[in-house]
Amino acid sequence: MTSEEMTPSAVRLLAALAHAPILTEDLEPLAQALRDYLGSMAFLEQLDLTDSELAVWFDPRWE
Amino acid sequence: MGVNELTELTIHKASSLLAKRVISSSELVDAILDRILETEDTVHAYALLLADSARGAAKKVDTELASGCWRGPLHGIPIGIKDVCHIMGVPTKAGSRVIRGYVPSYDATVVRRLREAGAVIVGKTVTHEFAYGLNFPPTRNPWRTECHPGGSSAGSGVAVAVRSSFGAIGTDTSGSIRNPAAINGVVGLKPTYGRVSRYGVIPLSPSLDHVGPLARTVEDCALILQAIAGFDPLDVGSVDCSVPEYTKDLGFGVHGVRLGIERDYFFSENVIGDVKDAVNTAVRDFEQLGAVLIEVKMPELAFMPPVGLTFQLVEAAEYHRHLLSNRGYAYEPATRLMLELGQLVPATLYVSAIRARALLGNVMKGLFRKHHLEALITPTLPTPGVPIKELSVALFERNGKTSLGKYIQNTVPANVTGQPAISVPCGFSKDGLPIGLQLIGRPFEESTLFRIAHAYESLHHWHARRPEPQAKT
Numbered sequence A: 001m002t003s004e005e006m007t008p009s010a011v012r013l014l015a016a017l018a019h020a021p022i023l024t025e026d027l028e029p030l031a032q033a034l035r036d037y038l039g040s041m042a043f044l045e046q047l048d049l050t051d052s053e054l055a056v057w058f059d060p061r062w063e
Numbered sequence B: 001m002g003v004n005e006l007t008e009l010t011i012h013k014a015s016s017l018l019a020k021r022v023i024s025s026s027e028l029v030d031a032i033l034d035r036i037l038e039t040e041d042t043v044h045a046y047a048l049l050l051a052d053s054a055r056g057a058a059k060k061v062d063t064e065l066a067s068g069c070w071r072g073p074l075h076g077i078p079i080g081i082k083d084v085c086h087i088m089g090v091p092t093k094a095g096s097r098v099i100r101g102y103v104p105s106y107d108a109t110v111v112r113r114l115r116e117a118g119a120v121i122v123g124k125t126v127t128h129e130f131a132y133g134l135n136f137p138p139t140r141n142p143w144r145t146e147c148h149p150g151g152s153s154a155g156s157g158v159a160v161a162v163r164s165s166f167g168a169i170g171t172d173t174s175g176s177i178r179n180p181a182a183i184n185g186v187v188g189l190k191p192t193y194g195r196v197s198r199y200g201v202i203p204l205s206p207s208l209d210h211v212g213p214l215a216r217t218v219e220d221c222a223l224i225l226q227a228i229a230g231f232d233p234l235d236v237g238s239v240d241c242s243v244p245e246y247t248k249d250l251g252f253g254v255h256g257v258r259l260g261i262e263r264d265y266f267f268s269e270n271v272i273g274d275v276k277d278a279v280n281t282a283v284r285d286f287e288q289l290g291a292v293l294i295e296v297k298m299p300e301l302a303f304m305p306p307v308g309l310t311f312q313l314v315e316a317a318e319y320h321r322h323l324l325s326n327r328g329y330a331y332e333p334a335t336r337l338m339l340e341l342g343q344l345v346p347a348t349l350y351v352s353a354i355r356a357r358a359l360l361g362n363v364m365k366g367l368f369r370k371h372h373l374e375a376l377i378t379p380t381l382p383t384p385g386v387p388i389k390e391l392s393v394a395l396f397e398r399n400g401k402t403s404l405g406k407y408i409q410n411t412v413p414a415n416v417t418g419q420p421a422i423s424v425p426c427g428f429s430k431d432g433l434p435i436g437l438q439l440i441g442r443p444f445e446e447s448t449l450f451r452i453a454h455a456y457e458s459l460h461h462w463h464a465r466r467p468e469p470q471a472k473t
Helices: A008-017 A024-046 B003-007 B011-019 B025-043 B051-066 B109-116 B154-161 B178-184 B218-228 B273-288 B299-330 B333-343 B347-371 B404-408 B412-417 B446-460
Strands: B046-049 B078-082 B120-125 B167-172 B187-190 B210-215 B258-262 B292-296 B375-379 B421-428 B434-441
Touching: A008 A024, A024 B299, A024 B333, A024 B347, B003 B025, B011 B025, B011 B218, B025 B046, B025 B051, B025 B078, B025 B120, B046 B154, B051 B120, B078 B109, B078 B154, B109 B120, B109 B167, B109 B218, B120 B154, B154 B167, B154 B178, B154 B210, B167 B187, B167 B218, B178 B187, B178 B421, B178 B434, B187 B218, B187 B446, B210 B218, B218 B421, B218 B446, B258 B273, B258 B347, B273 B292, B273 B375, B273 B421, B273 B434, B273 B446, B292 B347, B299 B333, B299 B347, B299 B404, B299 B412, B347 B412, B375 B446, B421 B446, B434 B446
Parallel strands: B078 B120, B078 B167, B258 B292, B258 B375
Antiparallel strands: B046 B120, B167 B210, B187 B210, B187 B421, B375 B434, B421 B434
């Protein structure tokens, strides 16, 4: 789904699938905010992350 | 000494007078409470006053001082605490109706450390709702009441500016200490990530959250940081790293200090002429003082806002998930919208943001090492205070109104990389509003930032100007 297709009804469906509590009155502005956000994040695709591994710090020791 | 004389003292000076018993902590607290009475109707810097407990604490301090016990520079000094930090037995409201009635049973580490240093807590300062910075709280800009007071540590910045507190604690997730510091004409430091414990502070985005001081002078900021810095096993982000004496090198000057200037991002078209002029003048001042100014490039800076925004959206949404389910209607609409949005961000984008953060940190480290920089110098904000009616709480520009999101451009990089950053007053706009310059330093080298900022502050004394807030008629 592209950011342009992020309509209020699409947001309602997305929220239901994600079990995300969203007020009905927020669907319209939320669709707009999600379009804006996803649009701005497309820019991040230009950053080459090939050599940047996911830094997960996890210590399995019990103390 | 009269109220005005007492409240005009810096922490450093007041502390010296307290130690010599020329003044008492009770006199300082009474002066601050009087000043609050004079200013509060207009600026609304405090969410809650703790007058009785402050008077009680001040009496105890005076007894200790009389018996020869001096705990250090904050002993007996009145301080304000942003209302996202827990104080035992005192309601934390976080600028919201959502957690109304919540009374913590413990002190945040930052509060406990201030108490141990002998500071007197006078009240809780106003915050934007949950420090998100998306609503308009009652706090007013003391330089022009129709203008935005900055945020989210709005009350902390305003209280320090109008002298209704000697110093204050703020939190900073994308600029919330430096922003109100710049807008109100005071000094604000976001320490290195992990330097000051966040335990007992309501989180916004744990990957980016910092706690730090606001005060009238660089030296006062250093004195507060001295009291609150240090490892805390109760904060998973806390770093076990020795704490230096922050005021030791304050007067060493900047001769030979290398400062980087990145213009493409930090001096972008968003930055208005008055701000550029003030910061460029400061750059020349630094050269006069013997610093070496180096023009640098870092095109990757453009990725900082989307990376920071993704952390903030997702982590805030996760923290508020249950509250949003049960009390969603009680949030301010703009805050709720961002929390709802955070729930819909693809997990893959969050992971990309984590990977990008590591990359951006490495690029920044490379920049500092390549040019042997001690700090970057930037405008703190693109503009001084803006009339509230011209601002929008929307994430992006809408209907010709300026988005509050625009204000994080120059501050959020230090949250993404975790570097320390300080905002210092560097002049006034043509219409009389304060302007701040930002210095971004190397991790855990707050001392260097204090030294550089102090050298500049000593030239101009912008910090000595005091707003006289007038209620709008």
